[in-house]
Amino acid sequence: MDFEAFFKSELGGLHEEGRYRVFADLERQQGQFPRATRYTEAGSHDVTVWCSNDYLGMGQNPSVIAAMKEAIDHCGAGAGGTRNISGTNHYHVLLEQELADLHGKESALIFTSGYISNWATLGTLGQKIPGLIIFSDALNHASMIEGIRYGRCEKVIWKHNDLKDLEAKLAAADPKAPKLIAFESVYSMDGDIAPIKEICDLADRFGAMTYLDEVHAVGMYGPRGGGVAEREGLMDRLTIIEGTLGKAFGVMGGYIAASNALCDFIRSFASGFIFTTALPPSLAAGAIASIRHLKSSQLERFAHQERVRRLRSMLDASGIPHMPNPSHIVPVMVGDAAKCKWISDILLDNFNIYVQPINYPTVPKKTERLRITPTPLHSDADLEHLVGALHQLWSRCALARAVA
């Protein structure tokens, strides 16, 4: 086989479908978030980032940076091994305690990313619990889908956030089979939020475990940043809460929080946990500082919510269509892949605004969008610049405006 020709022809297919991904070459500027330097063949220039998942700017928080520097001075760069073979650093132990406390659970277990925490946990449960059926929301993240696939257990997909469909599917399954319902709180592309309480009620009725991905909610909702389940007083009703350290907490890594026995089970059987180098101690130290900060400070959350409201009202005033939802994610709808990419390119090249276009297959065709994530560090001037630029482009691109 001509491997090179094969790779090139597959890539050609992506180009033809307009799905080839081009990375923006950025250098984040410490202390200047959301500003970054963009490198191009023609040189470099400053841009304002409008699509970061460092939702609260904690990646630049002085206490987080100080904790990471101190840990490097104290412990050096890497963990030096897997968790089992010399890689468990005291910072990991403290971080797991901090996370268990955040979610009101007996234990927590950290992984190298949120992706791996979903993949390893769901996969291990699927493989090890005899006859397990996983009921998975249709819009679950790729890491959950891959984990369930790797678990090789029976899988039932229920319509997104549709309680009637979930109920019907639970009722149709073997009453004796062990069951797990896997879903997210804030869905990252539409920004809608799952009916967590009602799903837990169904889980109780059918004797199912619950697995909630709070990746887009931890740090941001609830009085201590425990996520939507904390805000709604539901954390104790979830068997497993999964989260990331890489978005609102501003660092990197993933975790689950659950009972002692469940975390110990995953720790002992999940290959994605066992056979990989532990997180650098500095990352764990930064995550601890970030979680502690957001447990006691409401400032970032309040300022963030205010910025989201302000952006939405400015978009409304300009007639720029955006998907209404109860979260912090502002999907500005374009509905055409080529126009979406074109708008994003012009914003970057002519207005120094960086918003990545979101096209199929991440979202369905005809719902192509700019996924905008305001942060507490976007100023009024930043908002005016963004909405002014969108206003101009909407006219140039002959895109439909929202009717007030």
Ligand SMILES: Cc1ncc(COP(=O)(O)O)c(C=O)c1O
């Ligand atoms: C819903 C959801 N779960 C899990 C992940 C993976 O988290 P991480 O980026 O920490 O790997 C993502 C990443 O975007 C996500 O959107």
